Amino acid sequence: MIEVLLGNIYIQSFIVGLILAAVFFKLSRRVKLNEPPLAYYRIPIIGHTWSFLTDCEKLILESREKYGETFSLYVFGQIMTIVGKETTHEVLKNDQVFDFREGLRMQVPLHLIFKQDMIIEKHVKITRDFIPGKLKHLISRIQKNISKALDLYIGECEEPKVIHEPRKAISDIFAIPIVNIIVEECYDNEDILETFKGLTFSIANLFRIPPVLSFIHPWLHQQFISIPLRFGWNPISKYRKVFISHIKPVIEKRLYDKKRLGDAWVAPVDVLQSYLDDPEVTPDLNPNNINYDYTVYAICNFIFVSMASTLEFASRPLYDLIERKQRYWQELYQEAQEINKQRNRNELTLDDISKMVKLDSFVKESLRFSTSIVGLPHKCISKSYYTFANGYQVPSGRIVNLNFSDTNNDEELQGQNPTEFHAYRHIKHNSPATKLERNFLIFGGGKHACPGRSLAINEIKVFLHQILLKYDVRTDIEEIRPKRKYLGPFPVPINVDLVFENRKEIVKN
Numbered sequence: 001m002i003e004v005l006l007g008n009i010y011i012q013s014f015i016v017g018l019i020l021a022a023v024f025f026k027l028s029r030r031v032k033l034n035e036p037p038l039a040y041y042r043i044p045i046i047g048h049t050w051s052f053l054t055d056c057e058k059l060i061l062e063s064r065e066k067y068g069e070t071f072s073l074y075v076f077g078q079i080m081t082i083v084g085k086e087t088t089h090e091v092l093k094n095d096q097v098f099d100f101r102e103g104l105r106m107q108v109p110l111h112l113i114f115k116q117d118m119i120i121e122k123h124v125k126i127t128r129d130f131i132p133g134k135l136k137h138l139i140s141r142i143q144k145n146i147s148k149a150l151d152l153y154i155g156e157c158e159e160p161k162v163i164h165e166p167r168k169a170i171s172d173i174f175a176i177p178i179v180n181i182i183v184e185e186c187y188d189n190e191d192i193l194e195t196f197k198g199l200t201f202s203i204a205n206l207f208r209i210p211p212v213l214s215f216i217h218p219w220l221h222q223q224f225i226s227i228p229l230r231f232g233w234n235p236i237s238k239y240r241k242v243f244i245s246h247i248k249p250v251i252e253k254r255l256y257d258k259k260r261l262g263d264a265w266v267a268p269v270d271v272l273q274s275y276l277d278d279p280e281v282t283p284d285l286n287p288n289n290i291n292y293d294y295t296v297y298a299i300c301n302f303i304f305v306s307m308a309s310t311l312e313f314a315s316r317p318l319y320d321l322i323e324r325k326q327r328y329w330q331e332l333y334q335e336a337q338e339i340n341k342q343r344n345r346n347e348l349t350l351d352d353i354s355k356m357v358k359l360d361s362f363v364k365e366s367l368r369f370s371t372s373i374v375g376l377p378h379k380c381i382s383k384s385y386y387t388f389a390n391g392y393q394v395p396s397g398r399i400v401n402l403n404f405s406d407t408n409n410d411e412e413l414q415g416q417n418p419t420e421f422h423a424y425r426h427i428k429h430n431s432p433a434t435k436l437e438r439n440f441l442i443f444g445g446g447k448h449a450c451p452g453r454s455l456a457i458n459e460i461k462v463f464l465h466q467i468l469l470k471y472d473v474r475t476d477i478e479e480i481r482p483k484r485k486y487l488g489p490f491p492v493p494i495n496v497d498l499v500f501e502n503r504k505e506i507v508k509n
């Protein structure tokens with residue numbers, strides 16, 4: 001019967017008419033938006049993808065010049081909007097409309113890796129409470145651990161010592177203080193160190209998978225990258241066993257000591273303890289009743305967020321310093337020595353570290369130069385569309401990227417010669433590296449700005465301070481920067497051999 005009906009030409013025309021009417025009705029109800037100009041491209045489907053990957057700097061600069069502050073590009077099968085210095089803060093401040101986590105999810109489904117959104121929320125809260133509240137206490141441990149790690153991975157260099165793959169050595173050095181902050185007892189446990197680093201790199205590598213399927217539809221890429229996770233594979237599963245075998249005895253001992261000593265028990269100051277203090281994880285202080293699954297995912301989330309960015313950016317200031325050795329090394333050494341003398345070579349306090357103003361400004365300038373050309377993808381999550389203050393409108397679901405180079409190259413925001421590395425440009429504005437400002441975007445901005453930034457900056461400063469006092473570092477390679485400056489929008493990491501030698505001049509009190 002149905003076949004007969006469908007075979008009838010009148011019925012067929014009626015069905016096609018209905019479908020067309022439905023499509024027309026839907027389209028006519030869609031509000032016509034005043035979208036940002038879509039930059040011209042020659043090849044359909046490919047759009048701007050090729051130039052975005054091979055010469056992003058030129059593509060962004062030329063599009064900015066031609067179309068103004070806000071424009072769109074067609075990359076990997078979807079339109080992305082790029083906003084410049086005027087609109088960047090509108091995106092960062094408006095977290096009800098522009099969501100960075102959702103933006104990241106389009107690339108890697110972090111919510112499936114860490115299982116629950118709640119873990120991410122709690123993690124952010126714990127970082128916000130823990131880092132500023134405890135940094136004063138942690139700074140002593142950070143110094144001891146960086147010093148130990150330097151001894152371990154660089155050591156005494158009576159004779160010049162070549163460090164091959166310094167990026168790896170620097171990651172190893174930074175992993176030690178970070179692990180110590182997460183689980184105090186485990187910082188020198190090799191299995192745990194390897195687990196923490198392995199986990200960070202496994203998740204970070206997922207971001208490197210090019211979203212080729214997005215050429216057909218972005219949804220397909222998201223499904224493709226989620227398939228292994230939906231079928232039970234998870235980068236965390238690989239490390240779970242080692243993790244639990246080491247963390248479980250630590251948790252059991254803490255709970256046992258707490259019960260035994262009562263008020264006399266001094267709780268360790270670390271991230272694990274912040275989770276153990278949560279009644280959801282440890283409802284009755286019973287070691288047999290710990291929500292280990294939750295603890296593992298929560299700690300893994302902390303590891304990934306704190307390690308991935310710190311390890312990514314930690315080596316850059318050292319390379320910048322070596323590249324500009326003639327100009328800055330001696331001056332920064334003198335500042336380090338002066339502060340060291342004032343403290344009688346005792347451990348530094350946070351106040352002492354904040355007195356390293358030249359080093360701080362140097363680190364800030366180095367990080368300013370480490371930002372990608374465009375980045376921090378935010379997804380527009382408003383119900384139907386959003387209208388920017390400049391009048392342009394973007395539909396819900398649109399990815400909005402920030403044009404960092406527009407902010408970085410602006411003379412009004414950065415001062416004279418913004419494209420040149422000028423280490424002390426931030427001193428006169430009394431603007432330390434941890435301060436969130438319109439001209440410094442590496443830590444984002446608004447309500448979701450990085451809550452771990454004071455930890456990261458202090459670690460980098462302590463690391464450089466100790467290097468300056470102990471070593472003379474050089475490279476025998478003439479051009480340390482790779483020929484190609486950017487890979488897509490990201491700066492190509494520098495990783496040339498470094499030669500360390502003990503500093504000949506003895507530090508005198």
Ligand code: HEM
Pocket residue numbers: 092100123124127131305306307309310313314376441442443444445446447448449450451452453455456457
């Ligand atoms: C040089 C090192 C670091 C860089 C460049 C960095 C950068 C960033 C950026 C750009 C964001 C997004 C900000 C936004 O949405 O506006 C962010 C968020 C975050 N960072 Fe960092 N970060 C670093 C180190 C750390 C460390 C060491 C921790 C933890 C101890 C940490 C914890 C977090 C958390 C929890 C968030 C999410 C905040 C939220 O969603 O409200 N970061 N970070």
